Amino acid sequence: MSNAENDVVALLGGAPVEGGRPDGAPGVDVLSAREVPLGGPRAMRVRRTLPQRQRTLIGAWCFVDHYGPHQVAVSGGMNMPPHPHTGLQTVSWLFSGELEHRDTLGTHALIRPGEMNLMTGGHGIAHSEVSTPDTAVLHGVQLWVALPEEHRRAARDFQHYVPEPVRVDGAEIRVFLGSLAGRTSPARTFTPLLGAEIVIEPHGVLTLAVEPAFEHGLLVDGGDIRMADTVLRPAELGYVPRGADTLTLVNEADAPARAVLIGGPPFEEEIVMWWNFVGRSHEDIVRAREGWEASSDRFGVIEDFPGGPLPAPALPNAVIAPRRNPPAR
Template identity: 80%
Template sequence: MSNAETDAPALRCGELVEDDRPAGAPGIDVLSAREVPLGGPRAMRVRRTLPQRKRTLIGAWCFADHYGPHDVAVSGGMDMPPHPHTGLQTVSWLFSGEIEHRDTLGTHALIRPGEMNLMTGGHGIAHSEVSTPGTAVLHGVQLWVALPEEHRHTAPDFQHYVPEPAQVDGAEIRVFLGSLVGRTSPARAFTPLLGAEIVIGPRATLTLAVDTTFEHGLLVDSGDVRMADTVLRPAELGYVPRGADTLTMVNETDAPARAVLLGGPPFGEEIVMWWNFVARSTEEIVQARQDWTEGRRFGEVTGYDGAPLPAPEMPNVPLKPRRNRPLAPR
């Protein structure tokens, strides 16, 4: 999925973040989403929780869009023309609907609920994403992972994985990246990562053993989920700094609650994000934009009916990248 903002800001990801919570406060920071237009015939809107000023990364997770449920007859659905990516992996995960993916590797794939599309941009890839004619309701998340210096120029790649659900304490868990509850995804990531969909039964309590070296984010899709003394409502993301060996989630409602759990060790590198590019300097982003505009590097997406997405204008102010200072464990 593209960042389709026509005036895309350049972001310094991870800007320093201090732990300014009072002593004894619960170790949960609540990140609220902002709405941005995705594009399409009637500008389908998405809720963006990463990046933002308060926190730009959780592990190597650097971008999180949450959308729907959208009535496609009203919103027009998803129609993302061919657009480029560098220096990242994209993770597509649906709750309802169906999306057709095409890329410059020649991949033509469908993504359905409970299935993951993992695309590695590396040195450069382009793809299109279109909701299929049979899709009535579109609902899901789009996530990006920053690639570390060692692998950010790697060759592009595409993987598709369908995780088997695990039943744990009244919850159903699908691990699409990393390991949790005895399930391990075979999909290749370039830093330690965790990505899982969790559906918690009505009024159920779920406690998960997690890696103490990871920081975590829980993005709530439906229901109210309490972690520690903090209630997370739909479209909110709860951030937990590293150091926790368990995460306890309580569904506060009489219906199933659904969330996406993200995790990874704090990403110790400096990055700059602009439009669909993750880089280390403004100069790299300028070059990637020029390559896309002039038809170099990224290849051609075949089978999409329409023109590629033009790149927005670059901002006038160059940015120096910085990195997150992880919050101290509590």
């Protein structure tokens, strides 16, 4: 997935305003989504909760897009031509519909509900994602993970994993990255991470043992879920700082509630993030953009895609500054 937004946050620099309770007491920070077009002003709309001024990363998670349910006959679905990535891993996870993925490794794969596609674009990769003709309703999330300095030039890679659901306290959990509820994903990442879909029965109460060294984020897809003393509504992302060894989630609704739980230890490195590139400096971004526009071998070519690649937007007339999280609580 391509980030089509003209991102002002990256240009401003400086520390974002810390969210949460004004007295500084422990609690849940609520990150609200903003709606942006995916790939152009007439493209499918998505709800973006990360990054934003209030918070840049949760662990190494640096990007959270949430979309649908879209009636494809109305929205046109997803049609992302080949576009580049550097310095990150992409995580594709669907609730409904189907996407066709192609990349410059030669991968040709489908993304289906309950199946994770994990792509590594360290030094450089390109991919495309397009709704399949049989998809009537498209609904899911696209997540990005920043790679640490040691691995941010890692080789291209693609992994596919189908987690088995596990039942816990009236909830169904699918762990696609890391470990939770006695399940561990075999997918390879470059920092410790957690990623899981959680569906809680009506008025259910779910208590999960979690890693206290992790900070966590809960993206609510459907229903109202209370975490600690805060009710999170659909499309909101609740942030919990490190230190908690359990999370209790309460479904306040009369229907099942669904959410995606992410987490990881605080990512201490500053990143520069613009369009589809994650680097450490403005110069990193300039070089990546120049390479993409010049069709360099850094990104490769998708030979069998029926159409041309997505051109990079113009660089801003300013130095792209590093993003910073608020001080750890």
